[in-house]
Amino acid sequence: MFGDKLHFRREPIWFEVVDPDSPYHALLGRPALAKFMAVPHYAYLNMKITGPKGIITIAGDYQKSLTCAAASSRLTESLVIAEEKHLLDRVVAMTNKQSDMPTDPKDAGTQGSFQPAKETKKIALDPTHPERFSVMGTHLDSK
Structure with missing residues (x-):
């Protein structure tokens, strides 16, 4: 209910009671504001609601x-x-x-699982820059 005893507006709304660590007493969401057809103005801390005798203004x-x-x-x-x-x-x-793991991968004594294909060829990416190339396997499937 918003307003005073001579000019008020009352609407039933569903709400949940929670125990948050919050300084606010109530948090009205969009469904409650829509039910009251309220127009909040956050800069002025005002909210206007239509009432039976005109506009009800709630000032913060x-x-x-x-x-x-x-x-x-x-x-x-x-x-x-x-x-x-x-x-x-x-x-x-x-x-x-992870402190018991060696910090240098070379000290681990094992190689990575990635191994290049046996037969590869270099493909130039830019003919004017021969140092830019890609290495591709020669036995790749056409798909």
Whole structure:
């Protein structure tokens, strides 16, 4: 319900009650705004709704808005820091697992699984630059 006891508008809306760490008391989404046919203006912190006796104007409070924005910013920052710490812990754990692996691939003593074809030919990519070429296998399927 929006308005005062002499001029108000009441509409039933479905909502869910959640317990977020948020400084806001209520968050109205598009379905609620559409149900009330509300027109919000975020710069002026106003919302206008049609009522039985004319337009109902709901005015916001700039001081509360700044307080909520600051609290929300602190909450977001703490959540981001917690997530980054979790990711950093995972990276450290992965690094500790790989510490017994040699750092130089030549020290591993094994060759990679890629082996070039036995018969290859060089194909020039640009006739004016012979150093630019591609190596292709000679027994490739036409498909």
